[in-house]
Amino acid sequence: MDKFREECGVFGIFGHSEAANLTYLGLYALQHRGQEAVGIATSDGGRLQVHKALGHVADAFDESTIKRLGGMSAVGHVRYSTAGDSGLKNAQPILIDCAHGEIAICHNGNLVNAQELREWLVREGSIFQTTSDTEVLLHLYARSKAGSPEQAIIESVSQAQGAFSLVLLTRDRLIAVRDPHGFRPLTLGRLGDAFIVCSETCALDLIDAEWLRDVEPGEVLIIGPEGMKSIRPFAPARHAHCIFEHVYFARPDSFVFETSVNETRTEFGRQLARESPVEADVVVPIPDSGVCAATGFAEQAGLPLRMGLIRNHYVGRTFIEPHQAIRHFGVRVKLNPVRSILEGRRVVLVDDSIVRGTTSKKIVRMVRAAGAREVHMRISCPPTISPCFYGVDTPQRAELIREFIGADSVSYLSLEGLLQSVGPRRSSYCTSCYTGRYPVAVPQNQAAYLQLALKLAQ
């Protein structure tokens, strides 16, 4: 669908006899954050082992693979490639052996100075195995003369700028690090005596773990046989949590940045109805992305909420397209309109974002073809501006989008409305997607500048 792609998901557990299995389940819950590659590394207290594969969690692991990954601690990663290409060599965890011993790293985020660091490291003689920016951290780690693996991690990560939520596994420690801005989420949980660190709380729910708190921006957690230690080795920085986690990236059943995604997203919908009311008969979410906001919109507008579009959940794999032309086939294979709900009605379609507008255009046409009298599009975030969507040239003004997608009206939630909806901590969010102003300077002279902005997001 016409959306931002999700970013990576990380999971780490220390002190559980089923560490690999629980990591597998945690990654299963985080699958929405990346579907290109998956991997798990475990430690039995002596050696680390890793298994990585392209594709989905359920396809990459079977019982025998999980059994082979023995040990009481594990880290795992689901990847959507935001930096480096998407082949298996860039899948994580990346496992290396060096003077500090073996270490496996899982990273959610992108380093804006990775290229600079990489060029310097290559000049110094480093040989890179991957094109991923995460490997830069491992080279810095391996070169560190610090007296312990923990100190070497801090020394290497201190040289990185940008977004990093990391889980690292050594022979006898699980270490979590979150950048001082706190761009990407990272949260802490507990299952019996075991500690868990992961991207979203939905991963804790699946394994019946208790949520304790977020790993704070700039915090390093060192979890070992002696318990958990928290240190704050970095200079404090302005918090810049990615607001897009609340708009779209995270699952609605998660808490991110210690706030319920469902509640925030529903409030986006309420606020949208306050800002852009419309005479209509029914509110219809574009599933699944528009459901929370549509619920809030309908509640605030006093209109019925009906599932006028049904999503086929089994799409994704290849299918054989017919030679015969079928109207709206491309979108209909994913969404089918419910004529009994749409026919003769003035319909408000609610979605969480429009990136290029091409899918929205097809949906509007399909809803009209199913008999809707009017189609009004309401979007529960402000229009994104170019640096955050791969340089695709998107019409920014609602009127251009309205004409392009062929709706009777189009309204976006305002930036002020978005910030009002996230509550009292509004100044701790990054909204650069909507403003083009970045909390961490990105190198403007690079050809990849537009992409870097998005990488920073992820």
Ligand code: SF4
């Ligand atoms: S630029 Fe957008 S996607 Fe990136 S961190 Fe900021 S809000 Fe999130």
